[in-house]
Amino acid sequence: MRNYFLLAVLIFLSNCLFSQTRLPAMFSDNMVLQQQQMVSVWGVDNPNAKITVLGSWGKNATAITDAKGHWKLKLQTPAAGGPYTVVIKGSKEVTLKNVLIGEVWFCSGQSNMEMPVKGYSNQPVIGSNETILNSSNDNIRFLNTSRSASITPLYDVKGEWNAAGPATTGNFSATAYYFAKKLQSVLNVPVGIIQSAWGASTIESWMDKQSLSEFKNKIIPNKLPDSIPNRTPTIMYNSMLHPYIGYTIKGVLWYQGESNRENASEYYALFTSMINSWRKQWQQDDFPLYFVQIAPIEPGKVNAAFLREAQLQTMLSVKNTGMAVTMDIGERTVIHPAQKEQVGNRLAYWALAKDYNVKGIAFSGPVYxxxxxxxxxxxxxxxxxxxxxxxxxxxxxxxxxxxxxxxxxxxxxxxxxxxxxxxxxxxxxxxxxxxxxxxxxxxxxxxxxxxxxxxxxxxxxxxxx
Structure with a gap:
């Protein structure tokens, strides 16, 4: 009898899970959707159920869930504006409030991307206090992804959208915040930033199993490591990137490389493979990807110049990429340069010139x-x-x-x-x-x-x- 009771409980719980219309964390109140696109929206409900998504700007779309209850559809968005509501009608009705339409950028990498506006312990971001004080702007929204690790690709993340303001901005990525601030002030449209980064992570950790199979010296794990998952191939991809694939974006910002100085000779091939695989999986053509060249730093036996050279080679050979150079703002004994506003602005110059047709500005430093x-x-x-x-x-x-x-x-x-x-x-x-x-x-x-x-x-x- 006890076994039958447990089975009944499991069946009941399973039915309860399927009997609700559930959405990944990125589809929530305060989110930003990419303007003037057929944006992807997805979730889970009962198998073979009809799902209708309605945007209060006057567009709607429908889908039928598959045998496992998964659904995905495309919804047309208008020109930048808001706030709007998005209603999802399935086995129950979910309403997403205070939704903005604008420009969405996905920002990833290691600690220099993760470094918040308030800085790290004993490592400042120049001007952080004034930046935080004057940051109130409902047209800048951030989604910070909580750290997680997985041996298999995940469906969801933990995180929530927040508007910029003194109570929140200090925890946003400094590089991404200054990028968003510059874009928002010039374009005068909402800007949404999805940040998914983990300090000390290697590029291999952000790549999928198939891409890494091209590199015979890379060992794909079959279980979670006891430590440093952020330095283990595929782990960050599975847990902190895969859930976002398909969320309609304008482009990607990448700030990583310090953890790959020891295998700098491989970085160009790895970076190129990662960019190509992300673009293929996102199915958004060759979306722009702008990245930060690692700054000079003295410690260590490895010549970081070879890593910077690999990054330069990537910019020169991979379509729709651009590089923000930091040769002038490195710190001799600190791996996290404090001049993050310079970095964010330099990334923004690339986007403004190349993607938003702003004429008359420089976007790259001299290239030999x-x-x-x-x-x-x-x-x-x-x-x-x-x-x-x-x-x-x-x-x-x-x-x-x-x-x-x-x-x-x-x-x-x-x-x-x-x-x-x-x-x-x-x-x-x-x-x-x-x-x-x-x-x-x-x-x-x-x-x-x-x-x-x-x-x-x-x-x-x-x-x-």
């Missing part, structure tokens, strides 16, 4: 293009993204090195040519027949080369030694 040897044995470098020329803002050009065929590098001098935009001349009296130049190609350097709009050049090398 080619090298030529001059008649007097000096090397002349040309750069892209500096139509108004190059500058060091009155400070010496530092961290240049030059080498001959012997591959031995010596400190070099550099001079900006004033007669031609985007041209730099580099030389060293110790190298009579130079063939290669490196700029800031080391763990720690203080960026000294900019375009006149104030955006720094990435570290680079002209050789592949």
């Amino acid at each position: 293009r080619q090298l030529e040897k001059t008649a007097n044995g000096r090397l002349m470098l040309t750069f892209d993204y500096c139509d108004q020329g190059l500058t060091s803002f009155g400070k010496p050009l530092t961290d240049f090195e030059i080498a001959g065929e012997d591959k031995v590098f010596y400190p070099a001098q550099a001079m900006i040519r004033n007669d031609k935009n985007g041209v730099l001349v580099v030389w060293s009296d110790a190298v009579k027949e130079p063939v290669s130049v490196r700029y800031a190609f080391k763990n720690w350097a203080e960026g000294s080369l900019f375009n006149t709009q104030g955006l720094p050049a990435s570290s680079f090398r002209t050789d592949n030694w």
Whole structure:
């Protein structure tokens, strides 16, 4: 009798679960939906049930649940505005209130993306107090994803949408907040940010099993690790990315790389594979993905310049990507640069120029293009993204090195040519027949080369030694 009773309880509980219209956490009060799109909405109800979703802006859509009770549909959204309500009618009726229509960006990575506006313990974000004090803006909404780990892909996350204000903004990602603030002030539309990040996570942890199968040296776990799940392949993807796949977004912001300095030689291939797989799974064509190049930092035996080089290579070869350079705002012994407003703004320049058609602004720092040897044995470098020329803002050009065929590098001098935009001349009296130049190609350097709009050049090398 006891077994029959337990079975009856289980059946009752199962029926109760299916007898409710349930939605993932991202579909809730205060959410932001991408404007002027057929946005995806999904949930769970009884099997073979009719679901109707109605937007108070005058559009609706219907779906039938499958044998397991899952449903998904597309709902047309209007131009930016609100607040609206969204009603889901199934076995019960659910009403989502205070919904805005605007621009939605998904923001992921490790601790520099996770770092909140209020900063970390003993690690500040410059200007955080004033930022928090003056942050009241109902047109900026954030969804912070709670940390979780899973060996299999999950359906839902824990988190809730909140509007920006002194009581909430301190807990938002600083990088993502400043990005959202800049977009909202320029575009004058609601901006929604979904943050899903975990400090010290590796890029492999944010990739799915199929993508990682291309890399024979990657071990896919069959159980949760006892520690550091954020550094274990597929775990972050399963728990903190997979639930969001399909939520209609404008694009992605990515701030990660510090945890992959030890395998920097793999990063370009891993990063490219991750971007391509995310785009394929989201089914939103080649949505924009803008990322932050890791900042210079002194500690460690690994040369972070190779990781920065892999990131630069990604920007130059993967469609619809852009990179915010941080060569000028690194901190010698701290892995979390305090100038997060600079980082957020630099990401926003890419989006505003490329996705929102804002004309007349710079969005990238100088990017090395080619090298030529001059008649007097000096090397002349040309750069892209500096139509108004190059500058060091009155400070010496530092961290240049030059080498001959012997591959031995010596400190070099550099001079900006004033007669031609985007041209730099580099030389060293110790190298009579130079063939290669490196700029800031080391763990720690203080960026000294900019375009006149104030955006720094990435570290680079002209050789592949």
